[in-house]
Amino acid sequence: xxxxxxxxxxxxxxxxxxxxxxxxxxxxxxxxxxxxxxxxxxxxxxxxxxxxxxxxxxxxxxxxxxxxxxxxxxxxxxxxxxxxxxxxxxxxxxxxxxxxxxxxxxxxxxxxxxxxxxxxxxxxxxxxxxxxxxxxxxxx
Amino acid sequence: xxxxxxxxxxxxxxxxxxxxxxxxxxxxxxxxxxxxxxxxxxxxxxxxxxxxxxxxxxxxxxxxxxxxxxxxxxxxxxxxxxxxxxxxxxxxxxxxxxxxxxxxxxxxxxxxxxxxxxxxxxxxxxxxxxxxxxxxxxxxxxxxxxxxxxxxxxxxxxxxxxxxxxxxxxxxxxxxxxxxxxxxxxxxxxxxxxxxxxxxxxxxxxxxxxxxxxxxxxxxxxxxxxxxxxxxxxxxxxxxxxxxxxxxxxxxxxxxxxxxxxxxxxxxxxxxxxxxxxxxxxxxxxxxxxxxxxxxxxxxxxxxxxxxxxxxxxxxxxxxxxxxxxxxxxxxxxxxxxxxxxxxxxxxxxxxxxxxxxxxxxxxxxxxxxxxxxxxxxxxxxxxxxxxxxxxxxxxxxxxxxxxxxxxxxxxxxxxxxxxxxxxxxxxxxxxxxxxxxxxxxxxxxxxxxxxx
Numbered sequence: 288x289x290x291x292x293x294x295x296x297x298x299x300x301x302x303x304x305x306x307x308x309x310x311x312x313x314x315x316x317x318x319x320x321x322x323x324x325x326x327x328x329x330x331x332x333x334x335x336x337x338x339x340x341x342x343x344x345x346x347x348x349x350x351x352x353x354x355x356x357x358x359x360x361x362x363x364x365x366x367x368x369x370x371x372x373x374x375x376x377x378x379x380x381x382x383x384x385x386x387x388x389x390x391x392x393x394x395x396x397x398x399x400x401x402x403x404x405x406x407x408x409x410x411x412x413x414x415x416x417x418x419x420x421x422x423x424x425x426x427x
Numbered sequence: 428x429x430x431x432x433x434x435x436x437x438x439x440x441x442x443x444x445x446x447x448x449x450x451x452x453x454x455x456x457x458x459x460x461x462x463x464x465x466x467x468x469x470x471x472x473x474x475x476x477x478x479x480x481x482x483x484x485x486x487x488x489x490x491x492x493x494x495x496x497x498x499x500x501x502x503x504x505x506x507x508x509x510x511x512x513x514x515x516x517x518x519x520x521x522x523x524x525x526x527x528x529x530x531x532x533x534x535x536x537x538x539x540x541x542x543x544x545x546x547x548x549x550x551x552x553x554x555x556x557x558x559x560x561x562x563x564x565x566x567x568x569x570x571x572x573x574x575x576x577x578x579x580x581x582x583x584x585x586x587x588x589x590x591x592x593x594x595x596x597x598x599x600x601x602x603x604x605x606x607x608x609x610x611x612x613x614x615x616x617x618x619x620x621x622x623x624x625x626x627x628x629x630x631x632x633x634x635x636x637x638x639x640x641x642x643x644x645x646x647x648x649x650x651x652x653x654x655x656x657x658x659x660x661x662x663x664x665x666x667x668x669x670x671x672x673x674x675x676x677x678x679x680x681x682x683x684x685x686x687x688x689x690x691x692x693x694x695x696x697x698x699x700x701x702x703x704x705x706x707x708x709x710x711x712x713x714x715x716x717x718x719x720x721x722x723x724x725x726x727x728x729x730x731x732x733x734x735x736x737x738x739x740x741x742x743x744x745x746x747x748x749x750x751x752x753x754x755x756x757x758x759x760x761x762x763x764x765x766x767x768x769x770x771x772x773x774x775x776x777x778x779x780x781x782x783x784x785x786x787x788x789x790x791x792x793x794x795x796x797x798x799x800x801x802x803x804x805x806x807x808x809x810x811x812x813x814x815x816x817x818x819x820x821x822x823x824x825x826x827x828x829x830x831x832x833x834x835x836x837x838x839x840x841x842x843x844x845x846x847x848x849x850x851x852x853x854x855x856x857x858x859x860x861x862x863x864x865x866x867x868x869x870x871x872x873x874x875x876x877x878x879x880x
Contacts, residue, residue: 292805311718319832320800321792324592335722354804356797 292320292354298338298365300347303388309350310335320354322427329405329425330359336398337363337421343384343393344368345419361406361423369415377403444482445500445636446489450474452496457820459488459497464710465588469833470823483584484637485710485735486744499636499744502655504542510628510654512619514611515543516604519550519682519690520634520740521659522760523753525667531687531760532676537669538632539678541662545615546678549631550686552607553578554769557685557698559600559776564701564729571596573705573720573728576695577781578602580641581735582713587786590717596731599781601647603689604631604638606779608652628654632662634743635736647781658745683765691754692739696732703729709737793836807831815846 294316296309314331322330334350341348345367353360370376377399384394403409406423413419455473460466467481468488475488475496489497507513515538522531535546556578564574575596577583586593601609608629615627631638633656645651688694692708705728707716713733719725736742738750746753793807794800807828814827822843824830833839842848 292801292808294808307722310722314721315791316804318591319791319793320804321795321797328592332723354801356801 290355294352294354296350296352298341298347298350300342300345303342306339306342307335309338313352317354317359322359326359326425326427330361332405333402333423333425334361336401337361337423339393340398341365341367343388348418355427357427358407359425359427361421361425363421363423364418365420366418369417369419370411370413371415373411373413444477444479445484445639446477446482446486447498447500448475448477449496449498452494454494454496456493457823457825458491458493460820460823460825462487462491463825464585464714466825466829468825469838470820481588483581483588483735484640485581485585486636487710489636489744499639499658501633501636501639501658501661501745502630503661504630504657507628507630507655511626512545512615512622512628513543514545514547514608514615514627514629515539515541515632516547516549516607516611516629516653517632518604518634518659518740519548519553519687519694519757520743520746520753521632521662522550522687523690523741523757524659524663524746524748525670526756528670528756528760531680531682532678533670533673534666535678535680536673536676537666538662540669540673541665543630545611547607547611547614548680548682548686549603549607550682550689551769552610552686553603553689553695554682554686554698554767555606555771555776555779556600556603557689557695557767558769558771559779560598560695560730561699561701562771562776563598563600564699573725573731574598575720576730576732577647578689578695578732579734579740580637580646581635581710582733583646583785585710585713585735586717588791589714590721592721593717594785596720597785599647601779601781602641604641604653605645605648605651609779612652630655630657632657632659634659634740634746636743636745637735646785647783649783659743660745660747663747681768683767683769684761685767686769687757687761687764690739690757691741691750692734693732694739696730699730701729703727704732705730706732706734708734708739708742710735793832803835806835810834810841813841813847814844817846819845821845 294313298309299305310331313334314327317327317330338350341363345365348363348365351362375381379400380396382394382396388394402423407426408424410422453474455470457470459475460468460470464485464487465481465483467478468475489499517538528534539546577598577600583597586597611629612624612627616622629652631653639656642651642653642656685698693706696704696706707713713735738754741753742750793803810831811828814831816827818826822830824833830839830844834841
């Protein structure tokens with residue numbers, strides 16, 4: 288029996304039109320493992336927001352989803368510019384997204400707040416100029 | 428049904444589907460497996476096999492098959508000769524099939540003369556559904572938005588199979604066909620008190636085979652009031668010639684612009700008099716829209732009309748005419764018609780709400796047991812990494828990922844992958860090259876000796 292199933296996705300930062308695809312794949316896999324709709328929705332929203340952030344701000348990255356029976360741990364790692372002021376970035380409505388992205392409806396400044404809202408635990412580790420790692424846990 | 432035609436994927440689900448395979452015509456190509464929106468088809472032993480639990484009756488495989496090996500099944504009028512009273516329920520799409528049609532009375536009269544005792548337009552019941560929907564949107568501000576139409580049975584099954592989270596978005600009202608059948612039955616009994624319900628058969632004149640499956644396993648009700656489903660195509664020539672002979676139509680049409688407009692995409696949604704709607708048609712477009720709704724990306728939309736066929740019901744595989752031509756004809760036909768001829772006050776609507784839950788079964792679930800499902804998922808991930816990711820379909824599964832799932836579910840083996848088996852053969856040949864050389868010499872000797880004799 289597997290204690291943990293690891294799902295890994297490379298988020299392509301060059302291609303904005305494919306942003307959000309990893310979230311769809313995670314959703315499909317979680318459905319196949321029979322998780323409840325509520326859990327799947329939480330994971331897919333958190334994952335979607337994180338994925339979009341990585342594409343907008345960090346030229347992509349890697350998403351690792353570790354599925355345990357009692358929890359799902361999402362780790363998003365990028366080598367982007369880093370977040371200088373995390374509490375400011377966590378404020379609803381605060382955004383540094385460029386205008387061309389806003390025209391698609393992104394950049395409302397709800398990415399990080401939504402990730403926190405939809406998960407049971409969230410940790411941000413960020414070094415300016417090096418990159419950001421976000422670890423989120425959804426309890427099953 | 429012809430003996431050669433086997434009910435595809437005969438016994439893995441209680442739902443009987445409307446697609447059959449002519450095994451002699453099927454070449455085992457990969458066209459259908461690539462186009463199936465629920466990955467329900469595999470090629471096994473050079474023949475397509477449909478997994479019943481996943482099939483949603485969309486008809487894509489019928490449309491794309493180059494060898495015409497996939498066929499829709501439907502009933503024939505002759506099958507119902509034992510009934511005392513036959514009622515025809517023409518679909519709104521029927522009105523778009525004929526080029527010289529200027530009003531529907533003549534068409535409905537011709538249909539009656541094809542061997543029916545009564546004609547009841549599904550378009551009139553559609554007008555009731557439109558009125559119900561307007562009221563439902565107003566009375567249920569807390570119902571999850573957007574509300575999704577329940578009229579196309581393929582869409583409801585697709586949501587059940589692929590989007591279980593969206594089941595509570597589905598408009599809980601029976602389809603216009605089902606409502607038409609119920610009203611037609613009760614009117615017939617009133618008109619002819621000597622008849623009992625079992626004397627009456629109600630036959631839908633259908634643009635699409637999905638309605639055949641609907642009647643066998645209905646949506647929102649345990650039992651359908653429709654007895655059988657006939658094909659528009661089967662009546663086309665008969666109706667054409669009969670219409671020419673009719674001088675004085677004996678049937679008067681009972682539907683207006685709203686009812687007739689249901690034939691094509693956007694007709695149902697535009698009848699809501701609310702501009703916050705979206706209408707999508709064609710299974711691929713529908714899936715994109717459902718993905719967006721599922722991701723919570725569709726906001727400020729009250730109602731979503733989805734049709735599995737391109738163009739809406741006029742795009743069903745049992746029609747004769749091109750869907751866009753049919754749509755244009757319906758636009759002409761509805762001109763000068765009253766907006767609507769059917770009102771809810773005559774028919775108490777609670778009778779037509781869903782009586783049973785929609786079947787939202789996760790057919791994609793690997794196992795009911797979480798341990799087992801996780802074990803399988805770990806294996807699928809591992810196997811996927813070993814497969815070539817070409818998604819060529821040569822193994823009989825639509826994608827490498829689908830093959831990995833089939834292997835883990837015990838339905839295929841890794842050697843079904845042509846790339847893997849080719850590598851294995853090359854490896855085997857390399858290892859045993861000396862033995863092959865030896866054998867070749869033996870063969871050569873044999874041949875030479877054979878030649879000498």
